[in-house]
Amino acid sequence: MIRKIPILDYFIPDKLKIEESLRRKARILLSFLGVFWLVLIVSYIACVTLSIDTDLPFGTSALLLAMISALFYFTGSMAIGGNAIAVLILLVIGSLSLKSGGLYSMDLLFCIIAPITAFLLAGKRAGIFWSLVLVFIYIIYYVLETQYGITYVEGAKIGDANYFLIVGILTITAFCGTVWVYENEKTKNINDLEKTKKELSILNNSLEQKIKERTQSLEQTNAQLMRSNNDLEQFAYAASHDLQEPLRMVGNFVQLLEDEYKEQVDETGKSYINFAVDGVTRMSSLIEELLQYSRVGRKGLKIEEVDLNKVVEEKISDLSLLIRSKNVDVNVDKLPVIKCIPNQIGMVFYNLINNGIKFNHTEHPTVKIEYKETPTHWWFSIKDDGIGIEKQYQEQIFDLFKRLHRKEEYSGTGIGLSICKKVIGHHHGEIKINSEMGTGTTFHFSIQKNLEIE
Template sequence: MSEQASDPHPTDFGDFEGGFGAIRNRPEDREPSDFPHSHFAAIYETEEERFAATVPFIREGLAAGERCLYVLSDYHEEEVLEILRECGIDVDAALESGAFSFSTVDETYLQNRPFDPDEMISFYRSVVTEANEEYEGLRVIAGTNWIQEVSLETFMEYEGRGNTLFNETDSRALCLYDRDEHSSEVIADVIRTHPHLIYDSTISQNFYYTPANELFETQDHDAEVERMLETLNGRARAESELADHKRFLQELNEITSRPDRSFEEKLHDLLDLGCNWFDLELGALNRVDPNANRLEVEYINGHHDYYQPGADFPLSQTYCIAASDIKQAASVSDPTEEGFDDLAVYQEFGVESYLGTYLPIQGGADRTFAFIAASPREEPFSTEDRTYIELMGQWVKYELERQQYEAELEETIGELRQSNDRLKQFAYAASHDLQEPLRMVSSYLQLLEERYGDDFDENAQQYVDFAIDGADRMREMVDDLLAFSRVEQSEEEFEPVNCETVIEQVTSDLAVQIEESDPEIVVGSLPTVIASLEQLKQLFSNLISNALKYNESETPRIEISAEERPDYWEFVISDNGIGIDPTKTDRIFEVFKRLHHNDDYPGTGIGLSLCQEIVGNHDGDIWVDSEPGEGSTFTFTLPKRRPS
């Protein structure tokens, strides 16, 4: 039988979901138990569907350097050649080189009537061997209208054995089945015996595949065929949608995760991605205020006569009103049908397609993230389209809120810095200005005692002593507070400081206290560091003085050492003093916090706070390890690099 080709347009062929190359496995990659991947059945109802499978199968084979054998069944050779030429395949060159050839059913399947599966498998095995000597493999395209002349059981036995042949060798077969010409029983068995099916412009892996010797019987072949084909198509579409979703997420992640690009650069790439993905012309990020009925274009990724950054429009005259009303993704595919044809965006700007989503921004102006086109859409936007734009919008929303938060945080930090500077200035001024009144109080009390002390009774003398002692302690506190303020506001240049020399100067300054305690002071090898000389002297002086003061041992012992780390020096000052309760070690670094009464251990409670401030000025850390009665070990670090 010969059917005259209907001169289909080349673009009608070769456009189906999936692809032969996507599911190809090389024989050397297969294990014996692998599912066959090289035997296809195309179930078609029209000529266009038939050649939509045939053309790409041949095109891919020739491009891969394989030999293609077309077994004619219901078409003449010239009819097939005409269609292949119209589809852009240089079939004449392939014929001349031998890469493409024709054969007939009588020369292949029915060469020794009746049909014999053993002979056919042997024939194809020899053809594969011959093709492999010169080509990368073999592809067979065969019509099947002739199988009505043989028993179905015999032919399906051949198809099952063909799976093994095509799976184990560099060969593939595409069997063409006209659904209108074959019974439902035949089509059902075709579905069962082929690892891959092509139907309704969709290629899919066939989970109904069953080896020929396990074929089951069924009563309602028509219903089963419909169910099988629809299930396969549904699964193939689901797999295609899942693959699209993964690809979209991958592209989205590639754009948003690049640390070397700014927000504006990423946003531009994101708008380009949306235009390509949704097949729209322009993407934009807009500031919107629904209460004021206002939309301002903030960013765009292309040129438009009306939409430009800074352009201001009534929100209600743009398609963004649709997303604004529902506070989520919205689309417009047909403005007239959907009731948007009275808007200026349609009447004046000529925009006919829109996909956008609403972005409520915490602490800032709300936005819409949208895409538009002047051309109408043939199909409405899908649920997946709205999901994709919401995913992109979530990233934009996060970035805008992060920028808003960082700006607010920076402003708060600036205000705190100003407030802290004012407090420092106040503390310095207050402590400085308090010195003179305190000197006057102390001086007049001493003068009062010198001139009239002989006339004081016991109570009067005690009162004067209390006043003098209080004034002296207040002066010490003011002096320490002034020293603390000087360290806080210090802009002193750091320089190389020899720590061993600093220890010598400090022990000399503390000579009286050292003489009273008669301690054993062990000093290890100490480095030269980049630091403030005066601050370092104050640091060591406070720590050594405390080690002497809070010590009741017969022979106080102080050990001073330093250990080099990769990026810093670690100094350790340990003693055998009274120790500190571990639950209270954090308190000792707070200003004016003391663990002992002044009658037991005099002091102002600023010394260790000053130590912490000095170490902090040098970008270091300080801490203490101690137990009551077991002494204390103070550790602090100083970076090797110049402090920032």
């Protein structure tokens, strides 16, 4: 309920606003002070307006209350505030007991509010202290009553004094004891909580430390991987570049030999030369495609916005000789304008269309290119009615140098689909195959839509 009075929050010292438990205590203390002020003002106004003659110490009370309020507000200390309120209660209610019957007064018993308040607001020590003070007051009253006969009630008996002393002390012990146990339990709980919190935070720290270390080592490994990957690409590029050189010499001079020494070389010799030239040609295209493969993902390749219709058209015209000789029908959907690395996506279309034609024995092969879009990707499909690929090989065909047929049956290096996969990977897409033996093969691949133009 106290929480619902917003004006209280205004008076809470800043120091106590930090923690919720302190804030709650401050609210209780402030509401005590508020009630005192209210009682004081209302009773004063009542006395004045109703002309009641009273010797209640309004001035002193107001002064005390103001002092306590100011003390609490400016020091922001719950200990000072709590103790001060205990003093105030003892003074006000205790002084009432002087007039209303000393040891036998109910007011004296009401003074128990003081130690309880101290317990709740200023802590256990203050609570015990003020309990002892109250007991001490009881004893003083008792001694005054029994030893010196200074009594506040006419005709009181010794037995009555004993009875009131015992009742008083027992009541104080009972109430304050209960509060003490309660407070004790609470602090224990709080201590346990604090301990758990500490342990947790230690655990947390060590966990964070571990994560940090792991992240660091991961970053290192990543950097190393990147470096070795770059090195490898650099190496592949340089190697395939430089391998072409001696190969050219072999190829050209074997041919020159054939050309210039025609008369001296017989048919067997010519077939040997053909084998040599064939080997050189194949090795050359292997190197060429390795070079292409190593170039995928090299830095400095620009993502551009291109009309795919043009890209595919160009590739189809590169293949026109083959298309005409095998009487192929290539159907192409109207394709979109997308962001990609044009040369490389061109390479993917080239390889897939070429495969569709190459692995096809029908009289009139067809290759169909379609596309659709999802919110994030462009999806393209290249469908042929060729020989198809067995299920068990459908995963492997993307591996480097993987071939399913002898080179005498179908030419090729086994790099084409690896290039496709690598290119699509660099375009944050995926490549899938859907094929049935004898019916045909469809390759599906995707390209992420919002590739950033560098």
